[in-house]
């Protein structure tokens with residue numbers, strides 16, 4: 729096994745994301761699972777769609793829909809309007825289907841959405857803009873497909889998101905003589921807010937704060953495997969560095 733080129737950016741390498749990281753929803757599911765230990769528990773799909781205060785008939789597009797948490801929540805609410813899930817990974821759309829039987833699903837790049845202007849009343853881009861090589865272009869697309877007076881909701885992570893877990897992974901990588909993972913995501917919550925303010929006249933920021941208190945090692949191991957390609961010996965190194 730060789731370590732990846734230090735210049736390689738796994739956050740935005742679209743081929744890696746499509747063909748490996750998000751080929752199926754196994755990695756995303758592992759990361760979603762750790763939030764079962766969040767205190768206070770925040771169901772982000774419910775909280776986000778409650779913020780949108782939909783009437784029920786709107787056209788909704790979920791860009792970078794992944795395995796369909798938000799599409800499933802729309803279905804659970806009985807949203808009657810047309811729902812579109814778009815993702816660049818066919819494997820993720822496959823995973824999204826069971827929770828959203830009525831939604832139209834399409835393979836699409838957020839930077840060039842095959843959707844007409846002003847088509848939606850609500851456009852979501854949840855925890856995906858940091859993967860897009862040109863986030864500015866993607867935000868212009870979100871704006872273009874949303875009707876005037878509609879809403880765009882973007883989800884991003886704060887700079888201290890999972891800070892302790894990331895520090896553990898960095899320390900364990902160093903102990904194995906491997907290069908650190910990138911310390912920060914391509915697009916943080918603060919940077920994303922600035923980007924949105926540059927393109928929209930009205931932006932409201934909602935911070936959801938919580939802590940993860942994970943009672944045993946397996947969810948941490950699953951998280952590490954989901955984040956680091958060729959995690960191999962990294963997993964025992966991280967688990968060995970966990971506080972007693």
Ligand SMILES: C[S@@+](CC[C@H](N)C(=O)[O-])C[C@H]1O[C@@H](n2cnc3c(N)ncnc32)[C@H](O)[C@@H]1O
Pocket residue numbers: 742745746750756791792793794795796797798814815816817820836837838839853854855856859860861
């Ligand atoms: C962290 S997951 C988030 C999934 C979902 N939005 C959620 O919050 O549960 C990121 C998703 O963005 C997708 N993605 C990454 N780059 C993309 C792009 N350029 N266009 C469309 N989807 C993209 C990935 O395939 C993946 O499904």
